[in-house]
Amino acid sequence: MNQKLRNRSALPAAAGLLLLLSACEYKAPASPWEQARNADRILPVITAVEPAEAGAASEITLIGDHFGETASLNAVYFNGTPALIRSASVNRITVLRPNVIGDSVRISVVVDGAVGIGRYAQPYKMVPVVESFGFFATTDAFLACVSDADGRLTVAMGNTSFIRLNPDGTQDLGFEKTSTSALWTDLAVGPDGMVYAARSNNILYRLQDDTAAVQTVTTLASRNDRLKSLDFSEDGTVYGGGKNSDLIIIRSPSDAVKSGFYGTWDIFCVRVYGGRVYVAAKFTGSGSVPVPAGVWRHAIQGDGTLAAGELVCDWAQGPAPDAVMAALALSENGVLYIGNNHPDRPVVTFDTATGSWNTLFYGIIPSPVDQMSWGPGRHLYAVVNRTKNIGAGGRLIRIDTGVLGAQ
Numbered sequence: 001m002n003q004k005l006r007n008r009s010a011l012p013a014a015a016g017l018l019l020l021l022s023a024c025e026y027k028a029p030a031s032p033w034e035q036a037r038n039a040d041r042i043l044p045v046i047t048a049v050e051p052a053e054a055g056a057a058s059e060i061t062l063i064g065d066h067f068g069e070t071a072s073l074n075a076v077y078f079n080g081t082p083a084l085i086r087s088a089s090v091n092r093i094t095v096l097r098p099n100v101i102g103d104s105v106r107i108s109v110v111v112d113g114a115v116g117i118g119r120y121a122q123p124y125k126m127v128p129v130v131e132s133f134g135f136f137a138t139t140d141a142f143l144a145c146v147s148d149a150d151g152r153l154t155v156a157m158g159n160t161s162f163i164r165l166n167p168d169g170t171q172d173l174g175f176e177k178t179s180t181s182a183l184w185t186d187l188a189v190g191p192d193g194m195v196y197a198a199r200s201n202n203i204l205y206r207l208q209d210d211t212a213a214v215q216t217v218t219t220l221a222s223r224n225d226r227l228k229s230l231d232f233s234e235d236g237t238v239y240g241g242g243k244n245s246d247l248i249i250i251r252s253p254s255d256a257v258k259s260g261f262y263g264t265w266d267i268f269c270v271r272v273y274g275g276r277v278y279v280a281a282k283f284t285g286s287g288s289v290p291v292p293a294g295v296w297r298h299a300i301q302g303d304g305t306l307a308a309g310e311l312v313c314d315w316a317q318g319p320a321p322d323a324v325m326a327a328l329a330l331s332e333n334g335v336l337y338i339g340n341n342h343p344d345r346p347v348v349t350f351d352t353a354t355g356s357w358n359t360l361f362y363g364i365i366p367s368p369v370d371q372m373s374w375g376p377g378r379h380l381y382a383v384v385n386r387t388k389n390i391g392a393g394g395r396l397i398r399i400d401t402g403v404l405g406a407q
Helices: 003-025 032-040
Strands: 043-050 060-065 075-078 081-088 092-096 101-106 107-111 124-126 130-132 141-146 152-156 163-164 171-178 187-191 196-200 203-207 213-221 230-231 237-241 248-252 255-258 263-272 276-283 293-299 310-314 324-332 336-340 347-351 356-359 369-374 379-384 395-400
Touching: 060 107, 075 092, 092 356, 130 187, 141 369, 141 395, 196 230, 237 263, 276 324, 336 369
Parallel strands: 141 187, 187 230, 230 263, 263 324, 324 369
Antiparallel strands: 043 060, 060 092, 075 081, 075 107, 081 092, 101 124, 130 395, 141 152, 152 163, 163 171, 187 196, 196 203, 203 213, 230 237, 237 248, 248 255, 263 276, 276 293, 293 310, 324 336, 336 347, 347 356, 369 379, 379 395
16 A cells, blocks of 8 residues: 555544544633623613603613613713713613603613623603793893792893793783883792792882782881892791891781891792791801701791791702702702702702702703792793893793692
């Protein structure tokens, strides 16, 4: 047998030996580092989104698997717009709703180290939650607003006039009041159904039905008795105040007293809710106090006087501690909505039941929010960038909070 023939006959034997060795080869388990690397490359999956539609929700939660365990390992996008992540785990990611509107929004999540992008299979609906209210020119200026029980909104304009808007935003042409001032800071509806006004001086004003001119109700004793903000209790008592004015109690045009609580404080806003007077204020005196800015509440006693203040929330502990408070409103269940000048968080909330802070629609509400009034439903009306001169701009907006306001 020649050499070529011997080599050719050896090939089947060699192949059989290799096959036998391959079948008997020992398969060692993957090393820990290799297992971790493979796990990191698993595709993230979004199985559900809460709420099912982003109506008036400030937060949206993605439910699924293979997400990053911390916020920094994830990125969430709505139609390509990134959302700020509030919390994250391998199965849930909660984000602050981004400024995106549409009936078929695409949601995707990118996880650090994953092999691909996780996409939600269903189109997601995101309706508008903030809109301009009324039909105004871009040069119109707004100072304050208040809604009555029927949803009609009285607005103090920068051209010294007061107008009234119907619930659909059209103007009630049968209502118009004029004044000599363009410095209005707050409005409130009294038990008599008429609108009362403040402009950071010592006079309480009223818009009467039988005249177009703004009327003086009472003039307080000192020019330092400033009424920047005001509100009514059920019996018609007025509670109000301003910078270094103290909290003033007006029982009648001839009966006004100081409470003795805020002589060295700048009172931004006063609101009455649940038998208590809520005061948003900042300390202006010398020295220091434990809480220099926040919201307090005082129980209304039988004679209309006020009990000592109870701290509701410390502004420094909230999500916008460097911003300046300006406005206050309360929901039906006692949650505080605080307007301020933070660029992305111009309305923050504080839940008095749980002690938790949140941001209402991060990056969606224009800033600064200078004054607010709740309508009879879910809508919170706000004056943005309050200006005293016509032509200086500003906006009047309506916010769908998703909850009822206190009335």
